[in-house]
Amino acid sequence: MKSVIPVTTLEIKTACSQCNLRELCLPFGLDPNEVDQLDELVGSRRKIKRQQHLYRSGDTFEAIYAIRAGSFKTDVILEDGRDQVTGFQMTGEVLGLDGISTEHHSCNAIALEDSEVCVIPFGRLEELSRQVESLQHQFHKIMSREIVRDHGVMMLLGSMRAEERLAAFLLNMSQRFTARGFSPSEFHLRMTRDEIGSYLGLKLETVSRAFSRFQEEGLVAVQQKHIRILDTPGLKRLLNHHAV
Amino acid sequence: MKSVIPVTTLEIKTACSQCNLRELCLPFGLDPNEVDQLDELVGSRRKIKRQQHLYRSGDTFEAIYAIRAGSFKTDVILEDGRDQVTGFQMTGEVLGLDGISTEHHSCNAIALEDSEVCVIPFGRLEELSRQVESLQHQFHKIMSREIVRDHGVMMLLGSMRAEERLAAFLLNMSQRFTARGFSPSEFHLRMTRDEIGSYLGLKLETVSRAFSRFQEEGLVAVQQKHIRILDTPGLKRLLNHHAV
DNA sequence: GGAGCCCTTTGATCCACGTCAATACGATTT
DNA sequence: AAATCGTATTGACGTGGATCAAAGGGCTCC
Incomplete structure (x- = not known):
């Protein structure tokens, strides 16, 4: 027997249970019944066109966002105009965690391509995660992962040379594409040399030369933006074989 | 009427309700009754001597730690021996959040002076924060604050020059000492030039020259380690007046 | 309270990356 | 298919911070 579901509902409702990203995202580790509860609180999806902001530094914090399609960068801008890209985010990753601390976002989130996010109202997420232990724990893991990731970037910025930084960046991208079922060795970068440079603490010319x-x-x-990794071990060697 | 409390209990039990750091720490925003519940789960205190590890990278994650006295640094070490200081922590700040993501710590936490921490078993914290909304929210804020702080360090490492980095560091220290009721303009640094350098992505000689x-x-x-800030606006000017 | 050692300062030189500049490429629009 | 504009590459040169080196200075631990 088939249940009859109106087409409109299928289109409007987000469905974590149907999402092929659920193993990377908030639903990870939840049983089907719990995923349904999560489904209910994921209010809506939002489409963001390339180069548009999902949120801006200073915006009131209301929700976190799970990337359903596309990709983003986050950056911080100083008064004198200097900016620093603090991360690149791919499908299944969560944006907006910076806003919890002050109730206002402290960075900008900008789509690198036409993208779509699931809007997760934060108050309701806290509410549900008081009831669903596995959701609470997965959310804590996601926040912690962000902290660990940031430490890795600090290591990169603080103690690596230009080519090591780029090698680390490429290996990281490769690994994340792999986790999403894409080729580990061939992919398309969505960001410019300038954005990579900002993220890696280098000028775009240096990034280009390293490439x-x-x-x-x-x-x-x-x-250009199309990358084929020919020698993964070689890149890894670059990272660890640093003459002390 | 006075309640009679055995002296031993007073000595052994940690008491968030009595702690003058509670406005900076986990108890912030909790009502007295809720603080008492938190008190019960804070299992024990632990003294860490200068230069000793509170935890090491790879250790199984079991608890987070609130600094009750003293101060710490956290660092990450690469296989080839390079290391990067990822943060300096003061009283009331929380250590160990990096461990949630993989159930293992991903950095080392080392005491900069003889110190004492409150051990907060993480499983029990999650349990209590499912019951106490204000605790849950405060914990989320603390994690988010860590992410925002890390973004600031990335900005510093990625786009600032040596003297700007040191100015930012000094202003940050000043602000944190102030929040703890100490002088904003005169303080004692607990870390060496080498550790400051590692944190700021500079060599110790460069730190020394900038000083x-x-x-x-x-x-x-x-x-030496005793710092007196004579011109706070001057330091701030150094940060923003960057010739583009 | 003294010995030893780690930490800090300062100078001289070097080099990785930044800066400036010119050109080339590619995607998009018309 | 040409025009346009953002993006990328490559070269020449400059510089901020690293590296190497040598004194001092001040803790720490007997």
């Missing part, structure tokens, strides 16, 4: 160098050495094949 | 430069310019008076 060229990797290409010369047969580590990767670079064609 | 000397600040002294020449009358911004601060430096005597």
Whole structure:
């Protein structure tokens, strides 16, 4: 027997239970019944066009966002105009956690391509995670993962040389594409050299030169934003074989 | 009428309700009854001698720690020996959040001086925060604050010059000492030039030279680890007046 | 309270990355 | 298919901070 569901509902409602990203996202570790409860609180989806803001620094914090399609960057801007990209986010990753601390967002989230997010009203998430232990724990893990990730970036910015930073970046991207079922060795970067540079604490020329160098050495094949990793162990060696 | 409490209990039990750090720490925003519940789960205190580890990278994660006295640094170490200080923590701040994500700590926490922490078993904290909404929210704020702080460090490492980094560091220390009721302008640094350098992505010689430069310019008076800030606006100007 | 050692300062030199500049490429629009 | 504009590459040169080196200075631990 089939249950009859109006088409409109299917279109309007977000359904974590149907989402192929649930293993990466908030529903991870929840049983089907709990996922249904989560489904109910995920109010709506929101489409964000390329280059548009999902939220801005200073905006009142109301919800966190799970990326359903597309990708984003987050950045912080100083009064004098300097900016720093603090991260690139892919599908299944959560945006907006910075806003909890002061009830206002402290960075900008900008779509790198036409994207779609699930809006998760934060008050309701806290409410449900008081009832659903596995949801509470998964949410805590996601926040903690963000902290660990940031420590990795600090290591990168604080103690690595340009080529090491780029190698670490490429290996990280590769790993995240893999986790999403894409090729580990061939992918399309959504961000510019300037944005990569900002993230890695380098100028865009330095990023470009490092790419060229990797290409010369047969580590990767670079064609603009299209990357093919030819020698993963070689990239990894670059990271650890640092002459002390 | 006075209630009679055995002296031993007073000594053994931690008491958030009695702690003058409660406005900075987990109890913030809780009503007295809720603080009592928190008191019950704070199992024990632990004394850590200078230079000793509170936990090490790889250790199984069991608890988070609130600093009751003293101060700590956290660092990450790469296989090739390079290390990066990811933060300095003072009284009332919480350590160990990195461990939630994988059930294992991902950094080292080392006491900068003889210190004492309150051990907060994490499972029980999650349990209680399912019952006490204000505790849940305060915990989320603390995690979020850590993320925002890390973004600030990324900005510092990614887009500031040496003297700007040190100025930002000093202003940050000043502000945190102030929040703890100490002088905003005169304090004692617990960490070495090398540790400051690691945190700021600089070599210790560069840190030392920047201190000397600040002294020449009358911004601060430096005597080893004893710092007197003479011109706070001057330091702030250094941060924002960056020639683009 | 003295010995030893770690920490800090300062100078001289080097080099990785930044800066400036010119050109080339590619996606989008018309 | 040409025009336009943002993006990327590459070269030449400059510089901020790293590195190497050598004194001092002040804790810490007997």
